[in-house]
Amino acid sequence: MSRVPLPYTQKVLDLFRNPKNQGKMEDATVVAVAGNPACGDMITFYLKINEQQIIEKATFESYGCAANIATASIVTEMIKGLSLETAWKDVTWKKVTEEVGGLPSVKFHCGILAVGAVKRAIRKYFTDRGTIPDWIPKELTFEEKQAIEEEELAKTLSKRLKVAEEKQS
Amino acid sequence: MVCLVENVKELLKAHEGITHEVYLDNENSTMVPQEVVEAMLPYYSKKAYGNPTLTHKPGWEAFETIMGSFQKISRFMGAKILEEITFTPSETEANNLALMGACFANKAKGKKIVISEIEPVNIFSVAELLQKYGFSTTKVHVNTEGTIDLEKLKEAVDKETVLVSVQVVNNELGTIQPIKEAVAIVKDKNPDAIFHTDCSDAYGRIPVNVQDLKVDMATVSSYKILGPRGIGALYVREGVNVEKILEGQIGTQKLWPGIENTPLIVGFTKASELAFENFEANTNKMRTLRDKLVDGVFKELTDVKFNGARGDKRSPDNANISFLRAEGEALTIELSLKGIYVSSGSACSRRLLQPSHVLVAIGRKFSEAHGSILMKTTRYMTEEDIAYVLEVLPTAVNRIRGIVGQTGVD
Secondary structure (H helix, E strand, O other): OOOOOOOOOHHHHHHHHOOOOEOOOOOOOEEEEEEEHHHOEEEEEEEEEOOOOEEEEEEEEEEOOHHHHHHHHHHHHHHOOOEHHHHHHHOOHHHHHHHOOOOOHHHHHHHHHHHHHHHHHHHHHHHHHOOOOOOOOOOOOHHHHHHHHHHHHHHHHHHHHHHHHHHHO | OHHHHHHHHHHHHOOOOOOOOEEOOOOOOOOOOHHHHHHHOHHHHOOOOOOOOOOOHHHHHHHHHHHHHHHHHHHHHOOOOHHHEEEEOOHHHHHHHHHHHHHHHOOOOOOEEEEEOOOOHHHHHHHHHHHHHOOEEEEEOEOOOOOEOHHHHHHHOOOOEEEEEOOOEOOOOOEEOOHHHHHHHHHHHOOOOEEEEEOOOOOOOOOOOHHHHOOOEEEEEOHHHOOOOOOEEEEEOOOOOOOOOOOOOEOOOOOOEOOOOHHHHHHHHHHHHHHHHOHHHHHHHHHHHHHHHHHHHHHHOOOEEEOOOOHHHEOOOEEEEEEOOOOHHHHHHHHHOOOEEOEEOOOOOOOOOOOOHHHHHOOOOHHHHHOEEEEEOOOOOOHHHHHHHHHHHHHHHHHHHHHHOOOOOO
């Protein structure tokens, strides 16, 4: 059973209790998911992007702990009104962590996953349109890789579980 | 660290104004009833504060007190002589002593250990440590209720098996194991194999007697029966070869060095007396409250799964429920802010992202384990407490599910 008492900040607690921009967006321009329910850590971002490539609105759904909910919530506020380029360049997981007043080190991955999901959404927006701007590197960013790593971990764990089950039967 | 303490102060402030508190996390620590605290207090400063092995009045008082406790705990566990009981600083130390002490003392007979795949961490990790000393561990499969597969146990034990350890009641699931049958199977295949059971979660909840179970070693824990933390005991049947695992000055116990902690031993003994004094009434109350809680949850909410065995095959205090489409850590915080204190089998407080090994072993999907909440009732709880939980819990689950949306559905 989980038993590490996580000393969340007041800001994390506030966002957990009253998350901003929560819920599905029916008319989203782009939707991106990161994480896996098997890890207990998963975020969906819905972004409404206008013709000038400005994020007009962002909402989220989060299956995860208080830190996951709080970081997802703050990211939707941080990227609102930004151009895709600024959002890509300026919204780093460290800034997200700062914005929530800091996170326990075991929860850093929540902030990383949230930023990974945003970058995934932005990359998807351009990939879908067939023109990827110069400021998006070909190679995945650290946050995007982390999101994949968590998803791979979930797969590995599930596989290991299946192998163990087969051995037993 | 200072910063973390400041954060915690803020978190505590967020709990101001709570009018009703219900503590259900009796798996991880418990309150100590006033009568137990009062029984302990004189032993800090009024009497028996001496070292029980020394030749003066406070020492003799301590000796007399500790011997009285040995006798009582022996009786509650079913030990024949009081030398069969060793007080240890907790269940963790008792399990370390049982596994390491028995394996080291009997390594000439074999180097195989057999445990169930749902044993607690303080069995798992000791077995893992023993690998460094050349011992190997087989983990025996359990079914979807958490009951050990006796056929697989039979297959796992051979002439090289030095130790078998299976809990009487699993701490997370509450499932009661067929220990008598397991002992018979083990002894039939290898009469020399030592059978240990951690009965911390059975003691004071279901009838447990080491003579009846025919086990060689048994662990009990004080805090699991509302006694003080920091004290437990290991029963070792007379004639079973176990060596001590810590060095130091030997007092009244040959298997555990150091000066006996008289007040804690008194508290543990008092807590045991209170648990066994009205055993039927106490356990009936736990069961009634637990059943009300579980029935209420299932009435109020959909997409919930009950984890572990039911009815007579389950400890009367334990309720373990998975709330699908909700994450456990978020739920524990949401409930805490309303004065309800529970724990979860979610991986979310661990960077390893691995949920409870017990829930995974009974075939729960990871997402089901992440949404699990463990609650244990005690005789001190009331119908009003359960009613309050049932009033708050559905709203809490629904709010968390609202944030999840379709995201957590796999």
